[in-house]
Amino acid sequence: KQEVTQIPAALSVPEGENLVLNCSFTDSAIYNLQWFRQDPGKGLTSLLLIQSSQREQTSGRLNASLDKSSGRSTLYIAASQPGDSATYLCAVRFAGTASKLTFGTGTRLQVTL
């Protein structure tokens, strides 16, 4: 079964700290992997999309990496800010599943002052 796992479920860090969120997936045959942000009571906002042929993508203080062979992706957040507090979701588009995304259950991040 194709699954996506995110550990830990929750994380609290002090402001200014660099942090890494982890995502693992069970099948290395993927089209792409996407990281989303979800604020409480809101929809999902796409942060970064890494295509199967790519190793990483960067946007501002965010950097996402992809290692298909090991079934892992990381989202690196530099110099964290209280405004980064949200739930971060990883989603994988596995090969052969058309446009279907398989989501992890997310990591709830709190950045404290």
Place this chain on the structure above:
Amino acid sequence: IAGITQAPTSQILAAGRRMTLRCTQDMRHNAMYWYRQDLGLGLRLIHYSNTAGTTGKGEVPDGYSVSRANTDDFPLTLASAVPSQTSVYFCASSVLASSTDTQYFGPGTRLTVL
């Protein structure tokens, strides 16, 4: 540009009642999707549509139906609601362009079935 709109924002519904959740996008995306989000289970795909006139079943389709009469609208219908359908429902859309396909999400509908 509104992106994706969903209605209603929230709803409390008696079990056995019929309910249609509305979703409209103005980005002329080919594909649209319905997900439900439950605590501890993440988002799960209910139904999807790759283009107007076609639909497909996702991971948890039972008890739900969809239609795609045109590009912009993708309503989700619960024919006879049950308490296990209490959830937050998200509609999404995408261009459907192979490996660069990014899904864009609406704000969600919080549904409570009593």
